[in-house]
Amino acid sequence: MTRLRVAFAGPHITFQDAGRLGMMRFGVPASGPMDRKAFAIAQSVFSNPPEAAAIEISLGGLALDCIEGSVTFAVVGGGFIVQIGARRLGAWQVHTLHQGERLVIRPGPWGCWTYLVFAGHLITPQWLGSSATHGQSGLGGGTLVSGQEVMVQDARTFPAVEGAIPCPIWARPRPLIHAVLGPQDRFFSSESLDDLATQPFYLTNSYDRMGLRLRGPSLTPVGALSIPSEPILRGSVQVAGDGLATVMLADHGTTGGYPKIATVVSDDLDGFVQLRPNDAVRFKLVSPAQAVAIARAGDRALRAYLTRAC
Amino acid sequence: MTLYRPIADHAVLVEFGTAISDTAHAQVLALDQALAANPCKGFREATPAFVNLLVDFDPVQTDHAEVEAHLRRLSDQPLTPRTPATWDVPVCYENAPDLAEVARRTGLSTEAVIAAHLGGDYRVFLYGFAPGYAYMGGLPEPLKLDRKATPVRGVPAGQIIIAGAMCLITTLVMPTGWWIIGRTPTRVLTGDDARPFLFDVGDHIHFHRVSEAQFAARFEPLP
DSSP states (O other), X not given: OEEEEEEEEOTTOEEEOSOOTTOGGGTOOXXXXXXXXXXXXXXXXXXXXXXXXXXXXXXXXXXXXXXXXXXXXXXXXTEEEEEETTEEEESSEEEEEOTTXXXXXXXXXXXXXXXXXXXXXXXXXXXXXXXXXXXXXXXXXXXXXXXXXXXEETOOOOGGGOEEOOOOGGGSOOSEEEEEEOSSGGGSXXXXXXXHHHSOEEEEEEESSSEEEEESSOOOOSSOTTOOOEEOOTTEEEEOTTSOEEEEOTTOOSEESSOEEEEEOHHHHHHHTTSOTTOEEEEEEOOHHHHHHHHHHHHHHHHHHHHHHO | OOEEEEETTTEEEEEOOSSOXXXXXXXHHXXXXXXXXXXXXXXXXXXXXXXXXXXXXXXXXXXXXXXXXXXXXXXXSOOOOOOXXXXXXXXXXXXXXXXXXXXXXXXXXXXXXXXXHHTOXXXXXEEOSSTTOXXXXXXXXXXOOOOOSSOEEEXXXXXXXXXXXXXXXXOSSEXXXXXXXXXXXOOSBOSOTTSSBSXXXXXXXXXXXXXXXXXXXXXXXXX
């Protein structure tokens, strides 16, 4: 057993696995990683099973002291800074942490989320068979707090795999994202639909695991404020009465009565969440068939990367 | 008319109407049931709501057209929803923070508010907002109120809350702008992995009144 103690944890730093699927009908979104591709790459470094947990690190940063044992770890996602003691490294690398050393992960030149995985079994609480943390309730693995101990069972060290992991171009922030209109685009004027397709929008600081509010042209819905509540997905672009768009993310509410003007293609969400507040983003509208083609191309690229890397 | 709306790369929203009705919801439940018994290729999950059913699929295995064709085939067969369960839920109305205000706003006595609430025929239309928040339709007309102007923070689990035509039982400490008219020892979020959520969408709920002492005797604090 390798024991780590949280010396410092910023907000929104949680345990996550691949997600808690199939519970939307009970009001429970999948949660899981904000950047699912970076998470998958991180787990593949040690051939961890899909249900394995990782620590998702936000711009708040995390410091861990190794108080017993040693373990090889990988940090994947975003352009974060990784420090072991005085050694300054980057994300997208594999290293080994030894007893008495402090690991610090903090924001670097780009990105909002990174994943810390261990060669070993990260022990976390579970809820409904998953350690994915549902942010608002704290159910699942939970949010990391200063002073807390983190245990890695069957921790191993792999000097042979230490070093850099290639960061593929598609893991970078994505300022142009594909979206399919609907399911309630009929409640918006042609001007609003045109603005969505042509104007830049900007990320705001209203950004957490539930969703990300955008600043940009007002997309005021026309006579749609009393539609019956209906299901929401990760990627739904929901517009409230004030005309501001919110892109729903990992911990989204499962139903809601605000109209959704469009829905972001899933393949673009990983790169979208690596944009930072005040970054510009543009929507490129595509047909459902084109969206499926994008999903399949993204899946092929991820599989090809994982096959090559392992 | 049934509409099939494609969403992004991975879902179809099947819509049976635009306004809340028993007919539309019965169709939602019937298709949900048929799909559970006979899932399409690449099926991930279905989420029932008031007038529509969201069907989520893996776009690597299938696409909107195939899923829609499957759903149309299911709809062409007679759809018979399962017989819903009925649950008896005890409610203690003593010391409820908003009972007096609900009485004032509805022009009823508190006893009449309680009688009206107990007289409702409730059914779970959908879950939403937070884990285990089951939206129950069937609140009697005289109790329909707009929600509060400002939500109250930190409302605990097990509260009976009402707004509009809906009633629900809170499951977590969350903010709410709904009116708190009672408490129940019944846990919708059961903590039992074999049946983590007490109600299925479509189930019926009957409330019955218990005293403070009976509530205390049956109340089991959350672990």
